Amino acid sequence: MSPKEFRIAAIPADGVGREVVEAGKTVLDAIEADGGGRFAFAWEEFPWGSDYFAEHGRMMAEDGLETLQAFDAIYFGAVGWPTVPDHVSLWGLRLAICQGFDQWANLRPVRFLPGIESPLRKADRTDLDWVVVRENSEGEYAGFGGHTFASREGRGEVAVQSALFTEVGCERIIKYAFELARTRPRKKVSSVTKSNAQQYGMVLWDRVFQRVAADYPDVETESVLVDAMSAKFVLQPEELSVVVASNLFADILSDLGSALAGSLGLAPSANLNPERRFPSMFEPVHGSAPDIAGQGVCNPIGAFGSAAMMLDHFGLKAEAEGLDAAIEAATAQGIRTRDVGGTAKTAEVTEAVIANLPARR
Numbered sequence: 001m002s003p004k005e006f007r008i009a010a011i012p013a014d015g016v017g018r019e020v021v022e023a024g025k026t027v028l029d030a031i032e033a034d035g036g037g038r039f040a041f042a043w044e045e046f047p048w049g050s051d052y053f054a055e056h057g058r059m060m061a062e063d064g065l066e067t068l069q070a071f072d073a074i075y076f077g078a079v080g081w082p083t084v085p086d087h088v089s090l091w092g093l094r095l096a097i098c099q100g101f102d103q104w105a106n107l108r109p110v111r112f113l114p115g116i117e118s119p120l121r122k123a124d125r126t127d128l129d130w131v132v133v134r135e136n137s138e139g140e141y142a143g144f145g146g147h148t149f150a151s152r153e154g155r156g157e158v159a160v161q162s163a164l165f166t167e168v169g170c171e172r173i174i175k176y177a178f179e180l181a182r183t184r185p186r187k188k189v190s191s192v193t194k195s196n197a198q199q200y201g202m203v204l205w206d207r208v209f210q211r212v213a214a215d216y217p218d219v220e221t222e223s224v225l226v227d228a229m230s231a232k233f234v235l236q237p238e239e240l241s242v243v244v245a246s247n248l249f250a251d252i253l254s255d256l257g258s259a260l261a262g263s264l265g266l267a268p269s270a271n272l273n274p275e276r277r278f279p280s281m282f283e284p285v286h287g288s289a290p291d292i293a294g295q296g297v298c299n300p301i302g303a304f305g306s307a308a309m310m311l312d313h314f315g316l317k318a319e320a321e322g323l324d325a326a327i328e329a330a331t332a333q334g335i336r337t338r339d340v341g342g343t344a345k346t347a348e349v350t351e352a353v354i355a356n357l358p359a360r361r
């Protein structure tokens, strides 16, 4: 039988993004080697990011999306460097891909790992495990707005930044959240808005939520305002299973979630085009971390978890579970980077995870 080949576009981009993508490729190559020839990963790496910008005046090649279309998935690092304004680098690469490929569902699991201390005391005696489902195509990141009177800087410059909510956009992400909830031990969806103050878009979201919920009588629901939800993350996290929120709110809440799990460096994510018309993109939640980049000390666990989500997307369920188990085994052994209280280098965590893959234990 010829192996099933998965074409993966690697975009390490900037800072620690390069280190964690390198580490993730090493782990995935080990998984391929353990696969007994059943599947293979064909990698191509793209040099896009802030250095590319310095040379070409753009964050990615002009035909970048056309090139990426041919791949089964994109494995992304992080984008952003002090040499390029953050809104230029983010819109020029990560958001260009997410929006260009209609990756409208962004899954961000919040996982508590053995051997990693959470700032929540509750985490020691409670099983905590929830997933943030982020609307990834519109909302506050629709790029809708403008500014004027720029020449009056300091004397009345004006900017408008609008959030865009569509019924179709709300409905598809909310349905996705309900379907996901059905696959989890606790069948519950918490919807997050701020519809008391944001009386148009978020009221539409709430209405769609109620309508969709009626089709899922087996799933518990709650609607929580975002400020209250941030408190709930800290005080009653055991009440959470699937948390669905707009682009901005879910972005913020997922950073809070990963900090509660112990570090921003732990959190994985998947930007999915559920219809599979376009490639989906897998990336750690964290940014390029310029403060620690280039030292070989960043935490690769978020990138490994993202690789596991990519394996799952490929239908390699056993390999995805094996990688997640290997991550847990490595942290349980106390092999941890600095951000989670250890002394291990990125490469040592990588070796430990590989050593704990099912075929190697």
Ligand code: NAI
Pocket: 016, 020, 077, 078, 079, 080, 081, 082, 086, 090, 094, 264, 265, 266, 283, 284, 285, 286, 287, 288, 289, 290, 291, 292, 297, 298, 299, 300, 302, 339
């Ligand atoms: P950041 O996530 O890069 O860093 C925040 C803090 O978390 C820093 O103290 C950093 O050292 C730490 N951290 C992040 N990843 C880590 C890892 N793997 N291991 C250990 N510690 C880690 O966020 P920040 O500082 O706000 O942004 C830096 C740059 O990254 C900016 O240019 C920003 O625009 C960009 N960014 C890009 C994202 C993406 O590509 N998806 C997401 C967030 C920010």
Ligand code: MG
Pocket: 251, 252, 255, 285
């Ligand atoms: Mg973020």
